[in-house]
Amino acid sequence: MRQSKLFTKTQKEVPGDEQALNAQLLIRAGYIHKEMAGVYQFLPLGLRVVEKIKQIVREEINSIDGQEMIATSLQRKDLWERTSRWDDEVVDVWFKSELKAGGEVGFGWSHEEPLADMMINHISSYKDLPTMIYQFQNKLRNELRAKSGVMRGREFVMKDSYSFAATEEQHNEMYEASKQAYTRVFERLGLGDDTYVTFAAGGAFTEFSHEFQTVCEAGEDITYINKEKGIAINEEILEKTDLAELGITKDQLEKVKTAEVGNIFNFGREKAKEVGLFFKDENGDKIPVWMGSYGIGITRAMGVVVEKFADNKGLVWPENIAPYKVHLVGLNLEDKEIADWAEGVYNALVERGVEVLFDDRDARPGEKFADSDLLGLPYRVVASKRGREEGKFEVVTRATGEVRSLTEEELFADFA
RNA sequence: CGGGGUGUAGCAUAGUGGUAGUGUGUUCGGUUUGGGACCGAGUGGUCCGGGUUCGAUUCCCGGCUCCCCGACCA
Numbered sequence: 001m002r003q004s005k006l007f008t009k010t011q012k013e014v015p016g017d018e019q020a021l022n023a024q025l026l027i028r029a030g031y032i033h034k035e036m037a038g039v040y041q042f043l044p045l046g047l048r049v050v051e052k053i054k055q056i057v058r059e060e061i062n063s064i065d066g067q068e069m070i071a072t073s074l075q076r077k078d079l080w081e082r083t084s085r086w087d088d089e090v091v092d093v094w095f096k097s098e099l100k101a102g103g104e105v106g107f108g109w110s111h112e113e114p115l116a117d118m119m120i121n122h123i124s125s126y127k128d129l130p131t132m133i134y135q136f137q138n139k140l141r142n143e144l145r146a147k148s149g150v151m152r153g154r155e156f157v158m159k160d161s162y163s164f165a166a167t168e169e170q171h172n173e174m175y176e177a178s179k180q181a182y183t184r185v186f187e188r189l190g191l192g193d194d195t196y197v198t199f200a201a202g203g204a205f206t207e208f209s210h211e212f213q214t215v216c217e218a219g220e221d222i223t224y225i226n227k228e229k230g231i232a233i234n235e236e237i238l239e240k241t242d243l244a245e246l247g248i249t250k251d252q253l254e255k256v257k258t259a260e261v262g263n264i265f266n267f268g269r270e271k272a273k274e275v276g277l278f279f280k281d282e283n284g285d286k287i288p289v290w291m292g293s294y295g296i297g298i299t300r301a302m303g304v305v306v307e308k309f310a311d312n313k314g315l316v317w318p319e320n321i322a323p324y325k326v327h328l329v330g331l332n333l334e335d336k337e338i339a340d341w342a343e344g345v346y347n348a349l350v351e352r353g354v355e356v357l358f359d360d361r362d363a364r365p366g367e368k369f370a371d372s373d374l375l376g377l378p379y380r381v382v383a384s385k386r387g388r389e390e391g392k393f394e395v396v397t398r399a400t401g402e403v404r405s406l407t408e409e410e411l412f413a414d415f416a
Numbered sequence: 417c418g419g420g421g422u423g424u425a426g427c428a429u430a431g432u433g434g435u436a437g438u439g440u441g442u443u444c445g446g447u448u449u450g451g452g453a454c455c456g457a458g459u460g461g462u463c464c465g466g467g468u469u470c471g472a473u474u475c476c477c478g479g480c481u482c483c484c485c486g487a488c489c490a
Contacts, residue, residue: 012440012452013428017482037482093489110490144417144488158490203489211490220489260490295490331450366451373451384450394450 001044001324003359006030008043010371020218022303023149025315029374031323038146038153042299045375048323050157053298054136056188056320057159064177066132066161071115073140075106079113083274093141107140112267112293115162116275123164123289126281130170132178134161136298148218150303151259157298164272164289166279171290175266178294182212182262189301190318191308195261196225196232199241202265208237212262212296218307219259226252261301267291309399315376316399324357326415327377329368331384333360342383345393345408352416373398381411 008030018024018034026032031046042050058068080086086106088094095107108114115133123129139158146154161178165171179197186195194215202209213223213232222235231248233241235255243249272278272288281287302321309316319325326349330342339360346358357377359368365384372380382394393411395404406414 009426009441011427016428017422019483034482139490141490145484145486147484152489156490263490297490300490334449364449364451364453366449366453369451371452382450386450 001357003357004361006044006357008045010374018149020147020149020151020303021310022151022218022306025306025310025374026150026303029315029376031315032150036154038143039155040150040153040299045323046302049302049317049321050298052321052323053189053301054157054159057136057185057296057298060181060185060188061132061134061159061161064132064174064181066134068135069133070135071108071111071118071137073108073138075108075111075114077104077106079117079275080106082276083113083271085113093143095140095142108137109139109141110293110295111135111137111160112162112271112291113275116271116277116289116291119164119289120275120277123277123279126166126279129164129166129279129289130174132161132163132174134159134294148220148303150299151218151307152220153299156300159296159298161294163292163294164277165292166281166287166290168290171266171268171292175264175292178264178292179210182264182294182296185296186212186214186261186301188320189305190320191261191301191304194308196223196230196258198223198232198234198258199237200234200260200263201236209263209265211260213258214261214304214308215256216259216304216307217257219257219304221258221260222255223258224250224253224255226254232258259300259304259307260297261304262294262296264294265292267293310376313370314374317376317378319378322355322376322378324355324377325379326354326356327372327375327380328356328358329372329380329382330358330360331365331368331382333362335385338383338385338388341388345381345383345411348408348412349415352412354415379415 010030011028014024015027018027026046027034030043033041033043035041077086085091093109097105099105136157136159138155140155143152143154146152163174165174186192191214196213198211198213200209200211211234213221223232224235224238225232226248229248231246269288269290271291277289278286279289305318305321306315309318328346333339333342346356349356376398378398380396380398387393392405392407395406
């Protein structure tokens with residue numbers, strides 16, 4: 001991508017209406033645009049990050065036999081009434097609307113009910129189980145107070161999966177597989193070291209659940225962790241937790257702020273019973289399906305990555321989810337020889353399949369470097385008159401500041 | 417939803433009951449060219465609705481907005 005063609009602009013000033021670091025930087029760098037409180041447009045660079053994260057999640061969920069689909073945003077009132085969760089007193093984040101044709105619809109804040117109902121058409125025998133479906137979708141939640149930039153919005157991208165099993169063993173296997181897949185996801189997002197499988201309350205879903213909590217100052221949750229034993233307990237259930245059973249005492253737990261990047265809920269057979277999702281077992285008996293649901297906040301995870309890795313110069317993306325791997329910064333481009341040379345490198349890298357953002361703009365070096373730092377791509381490759389004379393490129397690793405001087409061959413060997 | 421704050425140009429901000437200022441962006445001209453360079457000339461603004469007043473961006477009332485704390489929540 002040529003930066004001269006990129007429609008988004010960077011800005012020096014910190015937006016006056018954002019306190020959250022993630023929103024400040026993502027807006028300044030042109031990754032997102034604030035539409036209203038808790039609602040952000042994802043611009044080309046931001047979308048690439050979202051898609052990178054989605055792809056990692058997709059690969060991991062596919063690897064445990066999840067099947068991707070896409071559900072509707074509009075949801076039926078009658079379905080949610082079956083499980084007594086249409087009422088605002090029960091689920092207070094509902095956006096709802098009236099149909100002109102009569103009746104009411106809800107805007108999807110989660111999809112257990114419609115997808116369980118849908119599966120009535122596809123599950124009739126134990127031979128159809130186990131199975132897992134998932135989707136990426138914009139979830140709509142009428143938050144009383146949106147905050148923390150993209151970490152707690154009224155509209156956000158979420159991956160949600162739903163497992164359906166005939167037996168408790170099958171169910172536990174899928175639950176465990178999801179947990180493992182999530183662990184791999186957060187590892188690949190660069191959050192592995194600071195992300196804990198956490199015992200938590202189940203909210204509107206179940207009594208207890210497992211959350212994936214990432215240690216992060218900007219997070220909203222308080223979690224008690226023990227790094228050695230890998231134990232983490234959400235403050236909300238600390239009192240109810242039998243610490244002795246976990247082989248730990250309270251003073252072995254460290255209190256930290258965390259952000260919930262994922263969660264998994266175990267519904268047992270209750271949900272299916274309420275919705276009416278049954279299968280016939282070997283004896284021909286009609287049994288409710290075991291269900292679980294599993295979420296990863298894609299855009300929230302993006303916000304957490306920003307919060308954790310950004311420095312005072314701007315964003316710092318882990319290589320796996322950066323919008324581009326290389327920021328090729330062209331200097332002295334008014335000199336045709338230099339411009340041609342930089343163009344040549346750009347084309348060669350693109351041909352070799354390297355994701356490159358090429359700063360070919362007519363701008364001064366200082367501005368280009370400042371923008372480069374702000375955008376936070378993993379590697380900055382400078383093509384300048386000075387470099388041309390030496391036959392070298394200056395390569396700077398954004399995260400560490402390490403500077404190398406590479407020949408064209410070395411550059412290709414490194415990045416292609 | 418309770419409490420506190422806020423709203424002035426694309427962005428960030430100052431100020432005033434009497435012609436609204438600065439930085440930045442942007443446009444044009446010139447000098448520059450490895451860390452947001454300089455000079456000159458343009459461009460562009462008081463959240464919405466009422467009220468008080470000769471006159472309101474300023475004061476009052478209402479609404480909306482955004483931010484923060486709390487409650488709630490994935």
